[in-house]
Amino acid sequence: MGQPLNPDPRALRHALGMFGTGVTIVTARDPAGALVGVTASSFNSVSLDPPLVLWSVARSAWSCQAFTQARHWNVHVLSVDQEALSNRFARQGADKFAGLELEDGMTEAPLLRGCSARFQCRTQFAYDGGDHVILVGEVLGFDRSHHAPLLFVKGGYAIANPRAPDVSTAAEAAVEEELFNENLLGFLLGRAHLLYMNAFRPTFAQHGLSDADFYILSLMSLRQPISQVELAEHLGFTGVDTGGGCLRQLEGRRLVAKDGQGLYTLSGDGLRVIVEALAACKAVQEDLVDRVGAVEVASLRNLLKRVILATDPGLPKVWGQGPQGRPGS
Ligand SMILES: Cc1cc2nc3c(=O)[nH]c(=O)nc-3n(C[C@H](O)[C@H](O)[C@H](O)COP(=O)(O)O)c2cc1C
Numbered sequence: 001m002g003q004p005l006n007p008d009p010r011a012l013r014h015a016l017g018m019f020g021t022g023v024t025i026v027t028a029r030d031p032a033g034a035l036v037g038v039t040a041s042s043f044n045s046v047s048l049d050p051p052l053v054l055w056s057v058a059r060s061a062w063s064c065q066a067f068t069q070a071r072h073w074n075v076h077v078l079s080v081d082q083e084a085l086s087n088r089f090a091r092q093g094a095d096k097f098a099g100l101e102l103e104d105g106m107t108e109a110p111l112l113r114g115c116s117a118r119f120q121c122r123t124q125f126a127y128d129g130g131d132h133v134i135l136v137g138e139v140l141g142f143d144r145s146h147h148a149p150l151l152f153v154k155g156g157y158a159i160a161n162p163r164a165p166d167v168s169t170a171a172e173a174a175v176e177e178e179l180f181n182e183n184l185l186g187f188l189l190g191r192a193h194l195l196y197m198n199a200f201r202p203t204f205a206q207h208g209l210s211d212a213d214f215y216i217l218s219l220m221s222l223r224q225p226i227s228q229v230e231l232a233e234h235l236g237f238t239g240v241d242t243g244g245g246c247l248r249q250l251e252g253r254r255l256v257a258k259d260g261q262g263l264y265t266l267s268g269d270g271l272r273v274i275v276e277a278l279a280a281c282k283a284v285q286e287d288l289v290d291r292v293g294a295v296e297v298a299s300l301r302n303l304l305k306r307v308i309l310a311t312d313p314g315l316p317k318v319w320g321q322g323p324q325g326r327p328g329s
Pocket of ligand 1: 023037038039040041042043056057058060061062063064089090091092093152
């Protein structure tokens, strides 16, 4: 372990990237009154009494001189929805403030909206920091919102979510020792899926829908008319029998109709039933957001999509362009 002095800058950057931070945009006005702003992850707290914070600006930044001359600057802690804004302020030169709604703050420095927290500061000290200048500011005012903060770690953006007890990469080793335990991924995915489905099964039961009926009708709400073969291609991965018997039953109940070419479409009743079933799914989703948190659900969605991409054997795309170039056709 250990890197020699005079380290390879890339290796140093990668090692520093293991230290996760938030992402901020720092804004000010130059002596002529023009707005300046940069994305900065070097922000940190220094002191509570007196209230002091710091960040460092690269000497190579176009706005470096403006910041070192400015008496005031504002630090905006970005929210998970402000990744595009972070990228915009990390690009040199462009009119970074174009189209942004600004607020008047306590000083001449501009205030951005939609952030997780904001700190309005007066420059207290400026220190030489090698290829950066370290600016320490006294906090004159601050506010915070309910927006979850955006993070930056290992060179990329990330979402924070509180750690569940007993979750670690070491759990994999435990799985090898005991064949079956509560950290086995199949168990967690399966149990979560089944418990989640149980929450809207009463609605399925009201309409006499089996899981297979639900899979077929929800797919048809996206793609129709559809043939039995195409249905099987899409739904084979579910392992449930969505074959002719199931379709004949749905046809018998007048939830789907078959045309002369053997293609199926939803009937008016079929559409009503699936809309109600999908509304029940939405309600369960909203309940989960309330219990677990919007950021956690966004993070779960992100991970599930990655798991699906990593395990998908090449299924046809349900939400992509249809064969005739019509969305979902
Ligand atoms: C996540 C992230 C964090 C950054 N942190 C800093 C920082 O702390 N200090 C800095 O000077 N530049 C930082 N940068 C780079 C600047 O945002 C970038 O160089 C910007 O173009 C400087 O603006 P300017 O040259 O128009 O003044 C960061 C960029 C990103 C994407």
